[in-house]
Structure formats: C-alpha cells, structure tokens
Amino acid sequence: MLSRSWRHLCRRYSQAVTFRTTENSPSQHNEKQEGLFYTMNPDLCKQLFGHGGFPKSFQLQTKTFTETAIMVRQPALDLMNCIRASDMDKPVIRYVLYGEKGTGKSLTIAHLLHYVHEEGYLIVHVPWVSEWLRRVPRHKEMSNSQTREGLVDLPLDAAAWLIHFKSQNQTLLKSGDLKISKDYVWSKRETTEAGAPLAALVEHGISRVKYACDVVDALVDELKILSTNKQCKTFVAIDGFNSFFYPLTRLNTPTKKKVKPEEVTLTNSFLKLTNNDWSNGAIVVTADQLAVPDDHQESYLPRYLLYKKGFEHLDPFVPIEVGRYNEKEFLCCAEYYRDRLWLRGPKEIETELKFTSACNPYRFMEQCAPL
Structure with a gap:
C-alpha cells in the first residue's frame, strides 16, 4: 500500500497534468493547451504589470495563490493567430474584445501582452481608461493645456503612464536604437533634439511632469513614424476603450463645468494612435460595461458601448467575443x-x-x- 505522502504526491501530480501546461511561452500556445493554466515568471510579471494591467480581484488572487497563472483561452489564441497571419505592410488591424462582465477580457489582454513581449513588439498599454476619466478623487490634478487651447491636461496620470510604458519596454528603450524624428521645444531652456533616443523623450515626461501630456502626444507621433518605417513593431492595447466615448467624465473645471472626454488631451492622443493611418503593428481594445456608469450597461455589444462615434472611429474592426x-x-x-x-x-x-x-x-x- 502506498504511503500517505506518496499518495498525496501522486494526487498533486495527476492534478498538475490535468489543469496545468508546462509550456509557459505564449508563442508556443495552441489548441492543445486550451483551457489549461500556464505560470508567468514573477520578474516578467512585475515588468509588464507592476504598474497596472490585472483586475484588482485577480491581483489579490495571485497574492493568495503565490503565483500568477493565466488560463490559455480561445480568444487569445485567435488573436495570436491573426497577428501572426497579418500583413505588417498594410494599415494596422483593429481588434475589439467584448463580452459580459467578468468573462476575462483584461486577462486575455494580459496573455497577449506576454505574447507580444516575447515577439519583440514595443508595447503601448493603457490598463484602464476609466482611471483617468471616471474614478476621480477630489484632489485629482488637472490643468489647462498650454499647447492645445480648450483642452485639459492630467499631468500626474500622464507621468504615471509614462513610467508604465518605460517599465514594459525597458529592454527596447535601453538599446538606444529608437530615435526621435524632430526637435521638441518645451521651454526656452528645454529641448529634446531630433536624433535623441526615444528613452530621452520618455524620461523628460517623467521628470518634468508639467509636460507629461505633451510628451505622451509626441510619443504617439514618434511611435507611428517608427513603426511605419519598420524600425519597430508596435502593439497597442487599451482596456475600457469605450470610456473615451461616454458623453461626460467625472472631471470638473474650477468653474464646476463638466469636462467631456474629447476635451482631455490624453483622450486625443490615444484616439490618434488608434487610427489606422500607420503600419507594422496591431491594435487591441476592449469594450467593457464596467468602463461606463450603470445607466449605459444594458448590452455588452460593441455597437452599444462604443456609441456611434466610437464605432465609426474603429470601423472597420475585427470583433472577438470573450465568453x-x-x-x-x-x-x-x-x-x-x-x-x-x-x-x-x-x-x-x-x-x-x-x-x-x-x-x-x-x-x-x-x-x-x-x-
């Protein structure tokens, strides 16, 4: 008769075979691993998601379980296959993930981020748009844009996002191969010259928070140029994208006037990035009921959540349901x-x-x- 400890070990091993895959590289995932969990390296997890990207409930679960395990699901596999098969010389393809609340849209994006990181893409990831426009503490710092009349800046949010961008792309930025195409004059004494590393532009936005929103806008322009010129492949992932098109935000001007999404500089920058006027990349966004208030959660379909304006902005796109x-x-x-x-x-x-x-x-x- 088997000893108790041996039986326990056998049981654990049989379970591991049942629900886990030993293939921890998303590039190698296929239908054979569908439904199985793979484990992410803790250091890579910190690099990609240390500044956001996982739902809070999942973050708590990873602490409880002492590991980050993601299930390999069909929507992620479909997207990986689409990205592999797409012609990078053509305009970028937009993909829209949609589905009921809690079906795993954010974790599908997390799986994809791991995949494109392995494939050497430059990552532009917005973990949750509503953090900028809807979950607004009273002390939220907001200022009028100095360069774009009638718009408002969220400098602290922009600087925090630049730190996230720097963390996710630290390897590519450290190489110094990516250069900016023109001079950027911030003030009489501050200039980022053409030919400077892209990392210098990012660092300027982090160290000089006042200019963070303008740096994000400049970064978007530079990434589109770099991608189109085949100097890098760019993967754009925006969670809660439909929040950009809800009529009002929870931001208020000093005169108590409600701010519309299109009056926020960050909105304009990322809408510009999701145009398909550039190539050598891919764009994945989510349409999520949780990204908008309760009065606009009757349906989870993209046409409803994106409103007419958002739908037309993304059209044509490839819809992928996460069930x-x-x-x-x-x-x-x-x-x-x-x-x-x-x-x-x-x-x-x-x-x-x-x-x-x-x-x-x-x-x-x-x-x-x-x-």
Missing part, C-alpha cells in the same frame, strides 16, 4: 482552485457552483472564496 467558461475550462479552473485550496468540499459542489455561477469566470472565483 463564459466551456465545460473543459470550468473543470480545469475547479481543479486549479482545489490545488490552491481555494475550493474545498465534495466533488458534487462543483455541479452546484457551475449552476450558480453560470460558468462566469469572475462569479465562479467569487463564489469559491468563502468555501
């Missing part, structure tokens, strides 16, 4: 939760949870927490 778990994904997730001691009790409880959660990934995670 609920299928049978295999649900069972693998349940096994993973059991392995992490997040789910306990008899096997029969899984049937009940499948019914009560309706195979919604977030709801399933939430319902397992007290068990």
Whole structure:
C-alpha cells in the first residue's frame, strides 16, 4: 500500500497534468493547451504589470495563490493567430474584445501582452481608461493645456503612464536604437533634439511632469513614424476603450463645468494612435460595461458601448467575443482552485457552483472564496 505522502504526491501530480501546461511561452500556445493554466515568471510579471494591467480581484488572487497563472483561452489564441497571419505592410488591424462582465477580457489582454513581449513588439498599454476619466478623487490634478487651447491636461496620470510604458519596454528603450524624428521645444531652456533616443523623450515626461501630456502626444507621433518605417513593431492595447466615448467624465473645471472626454488631451492622443493611418503593428481594445456608469450597461455589444462615434472611429474592426467558461475550462479552473485550496468540499459542489455561477469566470472565483 502506498504511503500517505506518496499518495498525496501522486494526487498533486495527476492534478498538475490535468489543469496545468508546462509550456509557459505564449508563442508556443495552441489548441492543445486550451483551457489549461500556464505560470508567468514573477520578474516578467512585475515588468509588464507592476504598474497596472490585472483586475484588482485577480491581483489579490495571485497574492493568495503565490503565483500568477493565466488560463490559455480561445480568444487569445485567435488573436495570436491573426497577428501572426497579418500583413505588417498594410494599415494596422483593429481588434475589439467584448463580452459580459467578468468573462476575462483584461486577462486575455494580459496573455497577449506576454505574447507580444516575447515577439519583440514595443508595447503601448493603457490598463484602464476609466482611471483617468471616471474614478476621480477630489484632489485629482488637472490643468489647462498650454499647447492645445480648450483642452485639459492630467499631468500626474500622464507621468504615471509614462513610467508604465518605460517599465514594459525597458529592454527596447535601453538599446538606444529608437530615435526621435524632430526637435521638441518645451521651454526656452528645454529641448529634446531630433536624433535623441526615444528613452530621452520618455524620461523628460517623467521628470518634468508639467509636460507629461505633451510628451505622451509626441510619443504617439514618434511611435507611428517608427513603426511605419519598420524600425519597430508596435502593439497597442487599451482596456475600457469605450470610456473615451461616454458623453461626460467625472472631471470638473474650477468653474464646476463638466469636462467631456474629447476635451482631455490624453483622450486625443490615444484616439490618434488608434487610427489606422500607420503600419507594422496591431491594435487591441476592449469594450467593457464596467468602463461606463450603470445607466449605459444594458448590452455588452460593441455597437452599444462604443456609441456611434466610437464605432465609426474603429470601423472597420475585427470583433472577438470573450465568453463564459466551456465545460473543459470550468473543470480545469475547479481543479486549479482545489490545488490552491481555494475550493474545498465534495466533488458534487462543483455541479452546484457551475449552476450558480453560470460558468462566469469572475462569479465562479467569487463564489469559491468563502468555501
């Protein structure tokens, strides 16, 4: 008879075979790994997501589980295949991820970010647009733009985003191969000259927060030029993109006037980046009900969430739905939760949870927490 410790080891090994894949490189993921979890390297995780990108509930879960494991799902595989097959000489293709609340749109983007990082892309990632426009603390710093009349700057948010950009692209920026195409004059004494490394432009926005929004705008222009000239491949990922098109933000001017999204300089910069007037890259955005107030959450379809203006801005685009778990994904997730001691009790409880959660990934995670 097997000893207790040996039986425990066998059980753990059999579970590992069931719900995990040993292939931790997204470039090698295919339909064979669909529904299985792969583990991200902690250092890489810190580099790519240290300044945002994971939902808060998932971040808490990674701390509890002492690892960052992401499920390989079909929408991410479809997008990887599309990016591989696309002609980089043609204008960039826009992809829109959509789906019900809690189905895993942000984690699909996280999987893709890991993939494009391995493939050597320059990453332009906005973790959550609503952080700029909707989740606004009272002390939010806002100022009138000095270079674009009638618009407002969010310098602290712009500087924080530049730090995120620098972290995600540290290897490419350190190489010094990417140069800026023209002079940028910030003041009588401050200039970033043509031919300077792209990293110098980013550093200026971080160290001189006053100019951070103008630096972001200049960075967008430079990235489009660099990509089109085949000096780098650029991957743009914007989570909660539809927040740019909701009629009002929660920002107020000193005179208590409500600020519209198009009156924010960051909005204009990233809408400019999502035009398809450049090549050698890819654009993935999400249309998410949680990115807008409750009064505009009746449907999760892109046409509804993006409004007419946003839909026309992205058209033509490739829609990709992120759905609920299928049978295999649900069972693998349940096994993973059991392995992490997040789910306990008899096997029969899984049937009940499948019914009560309706195979919604977030709801399933939430319902397992007290068990």
